[in-house]
Amino acid sequence: MGFNPVGQLETELISALEDALDKVLADHDKSIEKPEIEVEVPREKEHGDYATNLAMVMAGRLSTNPRKLAEDLVEAFDFDLVSNLEIAGPGFINFHLKNDWLYQTVNQVITAAEEYGQTEKGKGEKVQIEFVSTNPTGPLHVGHSRGAVVGDVLANIMEEVNYDVYREYLINDAGNQMDLLGESTYLRYRELFGKEIHMPENSYQGNYIIEVAEELKAEYGDKLMEMDEKEALIISREKAYEHMLANIKEDLAEFRIEFDNWFSERTLHEENKIQEVIKLLRDKGYIYDKDGAIWFASTEFGDDKDRVAIKNDGSPTYMAADMAYHYDKLERGFDHLINVWGADHHGYIDRMKAVIEAFGYDRDTLEIIIVQIVTLLRDGRKVPMSKRAGDFVTMREVMEEVGRDAARYFYTMRSTDSHFDFDLDLAKKESTDNPVYYIQYANARIHSILDNAGDLISEAGDADLNLLQDESEVDLMKMIARYPDQLELAAARRAPHMIANYAHELAGAFHGFYNRCRVITDDKELSLARLQLVRAAKVVLENVLRVLGVSAPEEM
Structure with a gap:
């Protein structure tokens, strides 16, 4: 892995x-359990x-x-790269470092290139997201888009x-909603032949x-009108399913999101996986019969009530399919x-964790x-959406309006546990008010500097x-050095x-450096040093944009 x-x-x-600490404890002449020592970067650089x-x-x-103990620790502390230690508040110890480690980092970043930031923190643990x-x-809408980018970027970070x-993508291709999709499609098909139809309130419109x-009309003509309605509904359902799934795959690929596996829920039914899991849990004593239905005793694992797995008509619930999956x-x-879920699934967490525990x-x-x-906000006003009515903004429409880069960045830039107002007008702005433009503009500036450096580039390594x-140079170096730590923290906290x-x-930090320090000057040695810093900034900025799935344009 990288440096x-x-x-x-x-x-x-x-x-x-x-x-x-060992020296201090020796002075105290006490044998005592030592804590796990932690250091952190203070919020205020002073x-x-x-x-x-x-x-x-x-x-x-x-x-x-x-504070007295802090004084003892400071007196006993010895580390070459620390220039100054100070005690703050009730006993915090602040470390001010020499710049030597930053200079080492600049050169090592350039050597590591795309591997800079990579660490062994995950130890090869197999994680399915x-x-x-x-x-x-139906098409993916704006609500799905945020979870799509969050899942993708989190996967990149953890890798x-x-x-x-x-x-993995679970294709929910079994159950009543698929039958409703088929019915909605069949009714619209009949309408194309002049038949008067009534779309049910819960249909897809x-x-x-x-x-x-x-x-369907282009492929079958009026044949579906003549055949048994049950058969026509199945054909309509499967045609709609194939169309929608292809649409989803195409939109996600366009959004730079790929999956290792598309798992069909139907296979759980076709391969009898649901009944196998019901038997497994029954053998463990966590399945029982009541009122003609089959129940999972999820309260034994902290859920607020037991859950129906098989309904009294013999059909499995969504819960049963999720158990098998x-x-x-x-x-x-x-x-x-x-699992990356939408806000409407919050009540589902405890019951699924109960399932995992029941499995042992x-x-x-x-x-x-x-x-x-x-x-979504446009002109400062909320954009209304209703999926079944068909009045919603799709993921593709947002991509086409603001661009993939802005869409991906905006969906990622807030914590997943907070609601997000997506300002479409801001995302389209070609100004530094737009955060993704601001970041990409830094990359374009870097390339402009390097393009104008000529033969000096070949000497910058020395x-x-x-x-x-x-100060702006030191701040930029410190920011560059933080990247591996930020990746590890983001992975640990699941926080893209x-x-x-x-x-x-x-x-x-780069814009601050650029505005304060001219890179190519009459002082050749200083120019070379600053060019090397710019090269390091290029490596890290392009690495982080790659992880975010955002392009790194060389000019704007």
Whole structure:
């Protein structure tokens, strides 16, 4: 894997703190359990490059004043790259580092190139991420788009830190909604032959249904009018299903989202997987019969009530299909399952974790990420949507209006647990008010500098980076060095927005440097040092944009 200067530096800092703590404990002449030592980057840069609360954690165990303990730790601390230590507040220790590690990082970033940021944090753990998984009853709309990008970017992030990631889409192609899709299509087909129809209130009524009906007419002529209605409905359903699934796959591919597997729910029914799981759980004592139905005793695992698995008419519930599907996932050998769900699935979490536990696995083997709803704004006003009525904005329409890059970035830039107002007008702006434009403009500026550097580029690798002393230069180097740590944090917290925000901060650091420091000057040595810094910024900015699935244009 690639070089991780931040991780290495933090490891060395922690090791030096452990040595200092050992010296302090020896002075106290006490044998006491030591905590896991942590260091973090302070929010305010005047508080140093790193900070630790070790003195505050240990003070209680030693029955001593935390500031006094901090003073003892500072006195015992020894680490070459630290220029200054200070004690703040009740006992925080702030570390101010020399710039040497930053100069090392600049050169190592350029050497690592596309591998910069990659770490071994995931240790090859097999993780399945299931996302989108919408019913194939219509085009993907704006609500699906956010979960699609979140799942895709999270998968990219986790791959960068060495998780073995498998992307999967569950095709919900069984059940009543598919029959309703077929009925809606068949009615529109009859309408094309002049028949008066009545569309049920819960039917699918978008123009896309008429498109499928027209395809049916082109393929079958009036033959469906003459055949048994039951058979005609099946043909209509399958035609609509094929059309919708192809549409979904095409839209996702256009949005730069690919899956390792498209799992058909129908296979669970066709291969008797649902009944197998019901028997498995019955043998374990977690299935019982009541009122003619078959129930799963999910309350034994913390759910608020037991759940019907097989209805009294013998048909399986959605719950039963999900039980079989998740058992299939576990049987395929994944170490961890992550489901990216919409906000309307929040009440489903406890019952699915109960299922995992009933199978004999730790309930945390399954992790659910709930993605809150998206509200589209145009001219400052909310854009209304209603899927069954067909009055909704599709994922493709948003892509075409604002572009793939802006759409992907905007869907990623807020935490999944917060509602998101997607300002279409802002996403189309070609100004630095638009965050994705601001980031891509930084990349274009980098390329412009490098294009104008001429033969100096070939000498930049030997530059004296000690010449980089300006505050904006140091800030940019620190931001570059943070990238591996940001990837690890974003992976651990399942927080793609952290990488989107980092990209914006990195672009800001570069713009600040660009506005303050002329790169090509009469001072050749300084020019070479700044060119090397620009080259490092290029590597990291393009790496982070690749993870976000956003293009890195060389000119704007």
